[in-house]
Amino acid sequence: MRHRYSILLFPLHVFFDLLSLNAAFVGAYWIKFRTLDAVAEPPYAMLWAVFNLVWLADILLLKPYTFPRQLFKAYHLIQKLMLLTAIHVAIVSVFWVIVKGYYYSREHLLITYFLFLIFGSLFRIGGLIFLREYRARGYNNRRYVIVGYGKLATMINRFYEAHPEMGFHFFGYFDQPNEDNQHLLRGNYDQLREYVRQNRIDCVYCCLPYIDNSRLKSIVDDAEDIDFQVKLLVDFRGFLAKGASVEYHDFLPVLNLSSQMLADFRVNIFKRTFDIVFSLSVLVFGSPVFLLMALVTRVTSRGPVLYAQERIGREGKPFTIYKFRSMYINSEKSVPLLSKGQYDSRITPWGHFMRQTRLDELPQFYNVLIGDMSVVGPRPERQYFIDQIVEIAPEYRNLLRVKPGITSIGQIKFGYAANVEEMVQRLRYDLLYPERRSFLLDMWIIAQTVRVMVQGRGK
Structure with missing residues (x-):
């Protein structure tokens, strides 16, 4: 089965976050009151249930556990955790006002969120380290090919070679053969579709301007049939250093390459x-x-x-x-x-x-x-x-x-x-x-x- 373990990442993330949240709630109750006898009884039983329901609502509405591998870093994960926690605090505060729950301990709530941020951060950092090592060893990988051979194509290949923890495995270049590139190619444009299907390629990088629009459209159409991602590579480094922005003329995106810092x-x-x-x-x-x-x-x-x-x-x-x-x-x-x-x-x-x-x-x-x-x-x-x-x-x-x-x-x-x-x-x-x-x-x-x-x- 293709990426048979990837489907487990979402439920595991939900499970460990809920485990961290409940452990923080109970742990804070014990730190505050030095007992757990009444933690599952009114009025704290209702607050405990609200904590879990609000977190589940956050997950369903915001879908916080979807990260591209290039952004799967501790900074982004913890930043998203803090954002979700802030939203959770706001909603629980509204609940507190509505039910006039002044009998709840503010100190208990403060300790709960403090512990939850610690548990959630440790889980994310530990999971990140595990996944990076797991992917570096060749598991949970993504297969990719590059269409259009040139300097840009070799750069993206070297990037993934330098970052094995992202789990991207290179399966070859595709282009029209000539004297300079024919010994480096896996095949030409006409062989791409069948190769992607047989080798279960996950991602096709298309390098502009080495590939024309008609060929690009054909690859995008094939992606819907065979189920793979298409990503465009355009070398804007020299322009983006000076500033650039995207303008939309109706549905048509236009890249403005004038210096934005001076025109901002x-x-x-x-x-x-x-x-x-x-x-x-x-x-x-x-x-x-x-x-x-x-x-x-x-x-x-x-x-x-x-x-x-x-x-x-x-x-x-x-x-x-x-x-x-x-x-x-x-x-x-x-x-x-x-x-x-x-x-x-x-x-x-x-x-x-x-x-x-x-x-x-x-x-x-x-x-x-x-x-x-x-x-x-x-x-x-x-x-x-x-x-x-x-x-x-x-x-x-x-x-x-x-x-x-x-x-x-x-x-x-x-x-x-x-x-x-x-x-x-x-x-x-x-x-x-x-x-x-x-x-x-x-x-x-x-x-x-x-x-x-x-x-x-x-x-």
Whole structure:
């Protein structure tokens, strides 16, 4: 009989869960009352019966014991146990309120669920270890073949070879023979149906794009007659790393391969909301500091308080960035120049202090408020330097997919760049941000920036 023992898994699972539940109920009663004399008498006899009936109802409605072998892991099993237990607690609580069962001991119920989670988890972990060892020895196995020979086909085969505990046994490749694959094939497409029937194959993996739609439809039709599973293998690894989603046009599924992390509505809305609240708070509550900074800047050197410069923002759009002026006026007479840090004679003494503490960046919160920038994001550059950077590191264009920011990973780890080569070095840090951005990462970057400001380590 095909998989004659697999049919026992469900009733055994139900039996051991009910055994664990009843053992927990009785054990908790003994721990609480130090006797078992009245556990099967009213009022606890009714509660005991409700415990069992509710658990059986959970099983019938939720069907919790159906796991594909690839997900048959301790984490998934215990997670499902905790979910079922939470539902059980909720239903029993409703029963308690309905019957006004205030005479039931809350401590007894708490101990019961605690013991049940322990017993249920031990049973699942023990059963998982047993099944893995049982399947690794060749029992309770599933037979599979792969249609369409190629790199994807060999990868799924190697996966199951590396995980014998899943119990999948390989029975060959099927494809149209050619000079490269004919010595590796079990047969061609026309021989597949008969081979599956004779060898009682459980699963046929079809690798796209090595197999065409007409052949795939024929295999699916055969699956209904011969009783085997059909699974499609499509190599989306390079796309899914950037994010993908499924859209449905009526009944037709469409895979959207555009980057979801950057286009995700919730992420962008949440980040923009944070930017507005944070920048507005800094501008309002920090206004005394702004006035003091402006006064000192004006007194210590001739020229305007603020310095405005064109930078390149998201999608290559130019905008005007604002900073407290840290250099003497007319410092760039011919071509744009980068700061040489503490050795740059163009920077005023007060400007050196502002750069070390990053206080010269404070007016950029206005850029954040109006939407040109974000609090956290790669530093915006001038087009003159972007053209030079792209010649050395074309991947810089990836940074233009997100809004530039006041602070970034590159600003924390590297700081100001004195030349194009250093800008490229800083780029290596900033390239981490577009693919990993999150609220927690933004909070970490802001916290690190505050630390740099307090320690005066900006350069």
